[in-house]
Amino acid sequence: MKFSENWLRSWINPELSSHELAHVLTMAGLEVEALESVAPAFSNVVVAEVLEVIKHPVADRLSVCQVNVGETASLSIVCGAPNVAVGMKVPCARIGAVLPGDFVIKQAKVRNVDSFGMLCSAKELGLAEESQGLCSLPEDAPVGVGLREYLELDDMLFTLKLTPNRSDCLSMAGVAREVAAIAGGALNALQVDPVLSNLTETIAVNIDVPEACRLYCGRIVRGVNSAVATPSWMMRRLERGGLRSINAVVDIANYVMLELGQPLHAYNLDQLAGGITVRYARAGEELALLNGQNVILQDDMLVVADDTRLLALAGIMGGIASSVETATRDVFLESAFFVPDAIAGKARRLTISTDSSYRFERGVDFSETRVALERATQLLLEICGGQAGAISEVHGKLPVRNAITLRTGRVKRVLGIVLDTAQITVLLKRLQFKFEQQGEDFHVMPPSYRFDLMLEVDLIEEIARIVGYDNIPAQPPQTTVMMVLQAETQRSVSRLSQMMVARDYQETISYAFHEAEVERDLCANTTPITLKNPISSQLAVMRSSLLGGLIGALRTNLARKQSRVRLFETGACFTGENYSQSERFAGLSYGTQLPEQWGVAACSVDFYDVKADIEALFAPAALSFLALPHPASHPGRSAQILLNGQVVGWIGELHPQWLQQYGISQVVVWFEVELDALKSADVPHVNEVSKFLPVRRDLAVVVDESVTVQSLLDVMLGSNASYVIELALFDQYRGKGVGDGKKSLAFRVLLQDTKKTLIDSEIELSIARLTEVLQQHGAELRI
Structure with missing residues (x-):
């Protein structure tokens, strides 16, 4: 909503400056988006009348003018404008005037002729970006009066950014009402008296859709002079409200809309045939609108029609066939209340935007429908003359306002x-x-x-x-604040993320949906949860694993020439017909173990590097790994991750087929675990630090290829051998000296006591116990 401050102050004049008024409006919920001057600053420019124009003696394109500026003697001014003429009223900058851009007018000699001022164009005064010749003023402009005073240029333009619920402020009456409530003061509300009807002639009105048009008022006005000039005061208010002048009749309708918020429409009475009907369009009906656009209507669009054709798209725009022109002498004025739901969205569907539809979509005041018609008739008779007929009014069921x-x-x-x-x-x-x-x-x-x-x-x-929101004091909260207890056995996601960052990973966030092919290839999921309305064909199903998003992020990094990528992500995954949801924590590693450097030879990341990262995440809990195939992983290079015997995730090297399919040239090692299992941490137990040195013994055994290292570690740990504080594999051998289908495994055994130094007999007893359980498990001691 854009309006002139001078117009507002004719309704209510609070004791506030322009900027103070803008502030109180904004603080009351009517945001002032812009506050700007109507015209740039200039001074000593008056209304002048050209008395005489003669050709400059030595310059073909210049004229010497005698100009009346309201003083006893006229001024002689040299002018180069092509449209200067005797009798025209123009702005004149007198000597000493300061124009926009700090341009000072001085007495000058132009081609040997003295000039005592300057006749101005609209561009020179900053009133227009371009102008052709002098700015021509109305014939009744008073000579000698300051131009700023005459054109009300010491005015400010307010632009309100209204929320959709405040359609009542899409009029000067509404804004003035708000200012009166917010700032106080006497409101000079508009008093509209009914116009005396000189004609008994009416037009029959029929409403076929009373649920869409609740009230329709119309009247005939004959003998109007549509060619008469719109009064300058009205033109100024229209232009400063963002509307251009068309002709007197249309300008009056637009003026009342800005004044009272009720859109009106004027029809050329000579172009109407029979009565007026408000109905829905028939599918395929066409209408040529005032903007020159031909539209094909749909059956949910409200129209106004006569007995033979469509006249207007109700509440949006009239048709060109029944439009009012300067030659029009008889008009039919329309003022109606259309239900917002019947108008909303129709203009956008036809790529139209009008002030009328903007108001009807948000709701207009149905109590002002007849008042606006009387006001428009009143102005029409004053400005254009004519005789008014009685009002044809058809009521529907108006909105009920409950207390x-x-x-x-x-x-x-x-x-x-x-x-x-x-x-x-x-x-x-x-x-x-x-x-x-x-x-x-x-x-x-x-x-x-x-x-x-x-x-x-x-x-x-x-x-x-x-x-006033700023007058409501801020009250401190009246509640007891307590520290929320956090279990020591629970770790936060942020803590886990910090641990990954410390291990040189970077976090990524991806969509919770991706291509169905990704689900099929990487998860062997042939029946993923499908979206009914995906944002794109590449994001059509819900993910059951985070791996697809991580590979997508990896490919993005590789496309940008990154040679070493380590990523992790936390997110929800979705599976099953019941849409079960689980939180996962996943990561992948690509490229070298360490960033490029001179001190360490480059070595590609492998399965065990990522395995170490997982173990560090779960520490101090002990994990076990069970070799099993996974659809995303290289055969023989994937394993389930188990915590206390429960499966909590997977680790693996990406299958060569998927490396080739996704254009990845090096090994990718990935993992994915259940977030709940990762967040639950074992509390570390304090052990006494021994003063005595540990003793190391090595055990080398030969076992079948099918025997896993983890199974041997499990039986040794379960043997309860005394003094054993650490068991670890440090060597694996296949080849000469070991039979076919066999492998040699060497374990490091550390023994220690906190009370004394161990003697050989104690050590040998523990080693014998370990050897015994290994042999029971099918292992042969290697000498």
């Missing part, structure tokens, strides 16, 4: 301030709300122009706006 109960105690509870019934009464009166008081309760009747007031909280918000 809202406002409780004084509830106001205090919501706003946190104490307002007694007397203060609330004053505030409701400032808002011009009708109400009845019963004890400490108010029964408020929402006005017809406030469609957004439906609940008690809406009225409380209105009270807050008028009190």
Whole structure:
């Protein structure tokens, strides 16, 4: 909503500057998006009349003019404008005037002829970006009066950024009403008296869709002079409201729309055949609009028609066939209340945007429908002449406005301030709300122009706006704050992320959906959860694993020439017909173990590097790994991850087939674990630090290829051999000296006591126990 400050102050003139007024409007919920001057600063420019124009004696393109500026003697001014003529009224910058750009007017000699001022164009005064010749003023412009005063150039333009619920402020009456409520002061509300009807002639009106058009008013006005000039005051207000002048009749309709918020439309009466009907369009009907656009209508679009053809797209734009032109003498004025739902979205569907549809979509005041028609008729008769007929009015079921109960105690509870019934009464009166008081309760009747007031909280918000949000003190919270206990056995996701970052990984975030082919290839999931309305064909199914997103992020990095990539992600995965959801933690590693450096030879990351990262994440809990195939992994290079005997995830090297398919040239090692298992941590137990040196013994055994290292470690750990503090594999051998289908495994055994130095007999007893359980498990001691 754009409007002139001068126009607003003719309605209400608060004791506030322009910027103060903008501030209070913004703080009351009517955001002032822009505040700008109508014209740039200039001084000593007056209205002048050209008395004489003669050709310059030595310059063909210059004229010497005698100009009346309201003084006893005329001024001689040299002018180069092609449109200068005797009798025209123009702006004249007198000697000493300062024009935009700090251009000072001085007495000058132009080609040997003295010039005592300057006749100005609109561009030179900063009133237009381009202009052809002098700025021509109306014939009745008073000579000698300052141009800024005559054209009201010391005016400011306000642009409000209104929320959709405040359609009542899409008019000068609405904004003035708000200013009166917010800033106080006397409101000079417009008083519209019914126009005396000189004609008995009417047009029959029929509403076929009373649910869409609840009220329709129209009247004939004959003998108007559409060619008459629109008054300058009206043109200024229209232009400063963002509308251009078309002709007097259309300008009056637009002016009343800006003034009262009710869109109107004027039809050329000579182009109407029979009565007026408001109905829905028939599918395929065509209408040529005022903007020159031919539209094909759909059966949910509201139209106004006569007995033979369509006249207008109701509430949006009229048709060109029945438009008012300068030769039009008889018109039919329309003012109607169309339900917002019947208008909303139709203009956008036809790629049209109009001030009328903008208002009807948000809701207009149905109590002003007839008043706006009377106001437009009044202006039409004053400016264009003519005789008005009686109003044809058809009623439907107008919106019902039910009283809202406002409780004084509830106001205090919501706003946190104490307002007694007397203060609330004053505030409701400032808002011009009708109400009845019963004890400490108010029964408020929402006005017809406030469609957004439906609940008690809406009225409380209105009270807050008028009190002023900045006048409501901030109250400290009245509650007891306690530290939330956090179990020592639970780790946060942020802590896990920090641990990964410390191990040289970087976090990535991907969509929770991807291609169905990714699910099939990497997860062997042929029945993924499919989205009904995917944002793209590449994001059509919900993910059951984080691996697809990580590979996508890896490919993005490789496309940008990154040679070493280590990524991790936390997110939800979705599986099953019941859409079960689980949180996972996953990562992958690509490239070299370490960043490129001179001190260590480059070595590609492998399965055991990532295995070490996983073990570090779960520490101090001990993990076990069970070699099993996975659809995403290289055969023989994947394993389940087990925690306390429960499967919690997978680790593996990406299958060569997928490396080739996704254009990845080196090994990719990935893992994925259940987040809940990762977040649960074992509490470390304190052991006494021994003063005595540990003893090392090595055990080398030969076993079948099918025997896993983990199974041997498990039986040794379960043997309860005394003094054993550590067991670890340090060598693996296949080849000469070891039979076919066999492998040699060498384990490091550390023994220690906290009380004394171990003697050989104690050591040998523990080693014998370990050897015994290994042999029971099929292992042969290698000498």
